[in-house]
Amino acid sequence: MKKLMCLFGVIGGLVFMSWTSPSIQATATNAEVQYSVNKISPGQEVDASSPFFDLKAKAGTTRKIQARVYNPTDQAITVKTRLLTTFTNDSGQIAYTQTAKRYDASLKYRFDQIATLATGSDKVTVPAKSNRVVSATINIPQGFDTGVILGSWYFEKMGQGAKKAPKGVNINQKYSYALAVKLTAKEIAVPKLTLGTVTPGLRNYRKVVLASIRNPEPAVVSQLKLTTKVTKKGSSKVLYQNSSDNLIMAPNSNFTYPTFLDDQVMRAGDYTLSVTATTNDAKWAKKTWHWSRDFKITTEQARQNNQKAKNDPAAPISIWWYVLIVIVIAGLSAGIVYLIMQRHNHRS
Numbered sequence: 001m002k003k004l005m006c007l008f009g010v011i012g013g014l015v016f017m018s019w020t021s022p023s024i025q026a027t028a029t030n031a032e033v034q035y036s037v038n039k040i041s042p043g044q045e046v047d048a049s050s051p052f053f054d055l056k057a058k059a060g061t062t063r064k065i066q067a068r069v070y071n072p073t074d075q076a077i078t079v080k081t082r083l084l085t086t087f088t089n090d091s092g093q094i095a096y097t098q099t100a101k102r103y104d105a106s107l108k109y110r111f112d113q114i115a116t117l118a119t120g121s122d123k124v125t126v127p128a129k130s131n132r133v134v135s136a137t138i139n140i141p142q143g144f145d146t147g148v149i150l151g152s153w154y155f156e157k158m159g160q161g162a163k164k165a166p167k168g169v170n171i172n173q174k175y176s177y178a179l180a181v182k183l184t185a186k187e188i189a190v191p192k193l194t195l196g197t198v199t200p201g202l203r204n205y206r207k208v209v210l211a212s213i214r215n216p217e218p219a220v221v222s223q224l225k226l227t228t229k230v231t232k233k234g235s236s237k238v239l240y241q242n243s244s245d246n247l248i249m250a251p252n253s254n255f256t257y258p259t260f261l262d263d264q265v266m267r268a269g270d271y272t273l274s275v276t277a278t279t280n281d282a283k284w285a286k287k288t289w290h291w292s293r294d295f296k297i298t299t300e301q302a303r304q305n306n307q308k309a310k311n312d313p314a315a316p317i318s319i320w321w322y323v324l325i326v327i328v329i330a331g332l333s334a335g336i337v338y339l340i341m342q343r344h345n346h347r348s
Contacts, residue, residue: 036072039067046182052179058140059143062138064136064138071131078125079123081154083116084112086111111150118136146186149182154177154178187219191221200302206258207306209258222279223280226242226243266305275293
């Protein structure tokens, strides 16, 4: 069977950032990528030196942004671009290169719905050893007077595909750029996180308790640490726990945080999840939240998750199975002895 190795390089754009010290992360050299993208500073920025669009926003106005696509190769290339609304992925990081399956109910203004690509900017052909400028227009909503709208401008060169590697391994290399676009009217005074649903489930075929962490405010919440503990309802004994730091949430978003059961069997019953969340984001004073939520694991949920999990240990054999085996063996032995005796008596 062939193995599929997927390497998705996000180059040059701002795919993961700390809002207190923005940076660009690269996974390949420009020689490997064979194209690059840079923002053209539009003016009226919160930080003009930032590699992403850090724009001051005024309700009811229009902003134009531009980027330059470079092609240093000897052949023409075609690059597709898209405008995306960011969200928080299951790793607790801001996603700049994907579209969410669903957005949080608190999200009032989606970037992909208030920004429009100029004609011809959705797919641009760049001649050899040349560059082209692409443009987009942002219509800042009338009601946007507080908070942040966060999106991204995504670039991907067409024609990138799988390449053969030794031993029949396919390497699918797709290098792309994502320039973050941050619109700031006025930062909110205080961040607010909440705990949503708590359910048993699977994460990458591992048994977990999933807690929905919500950021219903129009603000990026960075330097976030989460700690979770699961106990039986009414007990203080910790059964399962997890902790993660350096998490960051997009404005008006949510994600499911896992508490892993490791190799333990998931059992039906009533449980309590305790969560502590702390942000040291420099925009505000240190803020900590404590939540507690009772939840139930049904017999059917436990059965299905144990059955589908890859790390489920073998269920211990009941002592009654051993008793049954002994009875069966004893019965067979007695039957054989009886038949032998009968045959011996018949011959006599």
